[in-house]
Amino acid sequence: MISIKNLHASVEGKEILKGLNLEVKPGEVHAIMGPNGSGKSTLASVLAGREDYEVTEGEVTFNGKNLIELSAEDRAREGLFLAFQYPIEIPGVSNINFLKTAINEIREYKGLDPIDPKQFLALVKEKQKLVELDGKLANRSVNEGFSGGEKKRNEIFQMAMLEPTLGILDETDSGLDIDALRIVANGVNKLRSPERSFIVVTHYQRLLDYIVPDYVHVLYNGRIVKTGPKELALELEEKGYDWIKSDAQNAAV
Amino acid sequence: MNVMTENKLTERILSGSEAKLVSLAGNASARKNALDEFRRMGVPTKRHEDYKYINPEGLFRLGEFMAKANVVRPVTSHDVEEMTIAPGAAKVVIVNGIFIPELSKLDRLPAGVTVKSIADAVVSDAIAKKYHSTIANDSSDAFIAWNTAMNESGVFIHIAKGATCNIPVHVVHIASNEAASTFHPRNLIVAEVDSSLNVIESFDSIGPVKTLTNVVTEVMVHKGAKLNHYRIQTEGDAAHQMNTTCVVAESGSNYCTYTFSFGGAWVRNNLNISFTQEHTESHLYGLYVTNGNRVVDNHTIVDHAIPNCMSNELYKGVVDGKSTAVFNGKIFVRRDAQKTNAYQTNRNILLSDDATVNTKPQLEIYADDVKCSHGTSTGRLDEDAMFYLRARGVGEASARKMLVRAFAEEVVNNVPDEAIKAYLDNRLNHLMS
Numbered sequence A: 001m002i003s004i005k006n007l008h009a010s011v012e013g014k015e016i017l018k019g020l021n022l023e024v025k026p027g028e029v030h031a032i033m034g035p036n037g038s039g040k041s042t043l044a045s046v047l048a049g050r051e052d053y054e055v056t057e058g059e060v061t062f063n064g065k066n067l068i069e070l071s072a073e074d075r076a077r078e079g080l081f082l083a084f085q086y087p088i089e090i091p092g093v094s095n096i097n098f099l100k101t102a103i104n105e106i107r108e109y110k111g112l113d114p115i116d117p118k119q120f121l122a123l124v125k126e127k128q129k130l131v132e133l134d135g136k137l138a139n140r141s142v143n144e145g146f147s148g149g150e151k152k153r154n155e156i157f158q159m160a161m162l163e164p165t166l167g168i169l170d171e172t173d174s175g176l177d178i179d180a181l182r183i184v185a186n187g188v189n190k191l192r193s194p195e196r197s198f199i200v201v202t203h204y205q206r207l208l209d210y211i212v213p214d215y216v217h218v219l220y221n222g223r224i225v226k227t228g229p230k231e232l233a234l235e236l237e238e239k240g241y242d243w244i245k246s247d248a249q250n251a252a253v
Numbered sequence B: 001m002n003v004m005t006e007n008k009l010t011e012r013i014l015s016g017s018e019a020k021l022v023s024l025a026g027n028a029s030a031r032k033n034a035l036d037e038f039r040r041m042g043v044p045t046k047r048h049e050d051y052k053y054i055n056p057e058g059l060f061r062l063g064e065f066m067a068k069a070n071v072v073r074p075v076t077s078h079d080v081e082e083m084t085i086a087p088g089a090a091k092v093v094i095v096n097g098i099f100i101p102e103l104s105k106l107d108r109l110p111a112g113v114t115v116k117s118i119a120d121a122v123v124s125d126a127i128a129k130k131y132h133s134t135i136a137n138d139s140s141d142a143f144i145a146w147n148t149a150m151n152e153s154g155v156f157i158h159i160a161k162g163a164t165c166n167i168p169v170h171v172v173h174i175a176s177n178e179a180a181s182t183f184h185p186r187n188l189i190v191a192e193v194d195s196s197l198n199v200i201e202s203f204d205s206i207g208p209v210k211t212l213t214n215v216v217t218e219v220m221v222h223k224g225a226k227l228n229h230y231r232i233q234t235e236g237d238a239a240h241q242m243n244t245t246c247v248v249a250e251s252g253s254n255y256c257t258y259t260f261s262f263g264g265a266w267v268r269n270n271l272n273i274s275f276t277q278e279h280t281e282s283h284l285y286g287l288y289v290t291n292g293n294r295v296v297d298n299h300t301i302v303d304h305a306i307p308n309c310m311s312n313e314l315y316k317g318v319v320d321g322k323s324t325a326v327f328n329g330k331i332f333v334r335r336d337a338q339k340t341n342a343y344q345t346n347r348n349i350l351l352s353d354d355a356t357v358n359t360k361p362q363l364e365i366y367a368d369d370v371k372c373s374h375g376t377s378t379g380r381l382d383e384d385a386m387f388y389l390r391a392r393g394v395g396e397a398s399a400r401k402m403l404v405r406a407f408a409e410e411v412v413n414n415v416p417d418e419a420i421k422a423y424l425d426n427r428l429n430h431l432m433s
């Protein structure tokens, strides 16, 4: 699915990712945890193709293609989806029209005809239900006036509409109450399949009670410093990150 | 440009205009007085505060607009059809400043609405006589004076007390000539007490010949009248336009104006609104989309001379290529104008490094119990929004178009007429593809 080797990336001349390795196979769910500022969102942005971030070393292969060479839109068209940590509001751009354009441009990229409008509407209805998103919200401007929880649900709604092969969720759980968390997790679980993988960035183990990962990684100071089974998340919840930090520092000396 | 050549330029225009003056019908002494005003003021230059960003002196440098022979390039009813904005509208066609009855379509006008050539109206119509040349002041601007001296025709639109015109009156201005020339259409709109009217003025040009349209429109909005006044400018690259609209609005009236500048090499709009009675309301909307080497300049004045009036202004611009856009919004709130509400916003998106925006809100407030605000901004397309859209598979060009459309749509959404709105949406689609 995706293979990240020795990835180095900087923003404004400052190196944030410092030799990151990660291999995700089809159908797998990988959780990435780690203290604030360790580079989790940077990794997500670099993978999604944000141009402010410069890849200085390393390689990323996504479904056999060199990801780094692709534009942000082509990455999405190849099946990569990023659910943003902070989804922005775009006044005046209708959620639904924008999604229709996105779907049709993805289809065009794949050599398919535009989606049938009726089929599109049916899809909207179906996927709205999946994340219990109010129909009115789907018809409004992108995220405009949405609550924090609604924005996150809208991200998962869009993911469900675009049916990516790799979903990257950047702290989709933060700021959600337990009900919203369950809804979002449920939406993601329904999308799980042997062909679809997820990278779930989170601070809290509680999300991983619902979206059960195959692996848990700890990202610290721009590198994956520890990898373990799902139980690692519990251990981190209990012990915090300090023991990982000192281990990592010792290893670096 | 030094004073010598400035004077020369004014003199050259004057000599051309004087030569023509003798052949013009109407009140000869009024024309001569107006030309004297023009002489006194001269062609505005860079040093003239109100014209400093786009000094019109450049327009006349080569005397290009002063051809003596006014040879009309024929306009067909098909051409006029192509300029349709609201399919059901009554049409008044003005070619090179001359009202053309054969191309106009006025049979669907309801009772109470009069539309005729202003040249006739100022002779035969008491109301036209009463207001003509009283709202636009010759001594306030050289272009008004020049128009008063030189105008040959234009339209007089009158709606009777309490009447409602259920179809828009579309004034189709067309510049179409075989030789470079200047035209001076003169219009007068009078909305009587409690009447309701929609007027569209569109501006188009045909052919590659340089033209300057120096149009003056006077508007009288009586008590309780509702007037929506659209200015839709879609001229070609050889067309230049000096557009002056002067409005007097009485108590309880609501004058809404919508200016869409989508074409023309050089467009200057002077829009002056004065409230002469209390409880008057006015909304000013504008959208300019510029590219190439075009220049679009909107100067608006709202004069709150008396208490309890409300004005709200929103102008937005999408500025690309090497074009220049200027916005200057003056709001005067005079000492007696307590309880004034006056709001103004100007926002611009710059799509190119070579484009220029000059924006200047100018609020002069002399009353203390008022609510006034203004805001301006000029910036690039929002990078975060671009990335959000692209990260969902929308290509760069479509994403850009989506954001620019959303930006422009805020103005279009204020248009109450569905047909006009549909026209504008369609036009914007073409402009941005």
Ligand SMILES: Nc1ncnc2c1ncn2[C@@H]1O[C@H](COP(=O)(O)OP(=O)(O)O)[C@@H](O)[C@H]1O
Binding pocket: A011, A012, A016, A034, A035, A036, A037, A038, A039, A040, A041, A042, A043, A052
């Ligand atoms: N656009 C940016 N400009 C400057 N510094 C940035 C930018 N984005 C992230 N950083 C820095 O990179 C580091 C990692 O940030 P981030 O990837 O957001 O961490 P995390 O998501 O793990 O909390 C932080 O020190 C942050 O300040």
Ligand SMILES: [Mg+2]
Binding pocket: A040, A041, A042, A085, A171
């Ligand atoms: Mg983060």
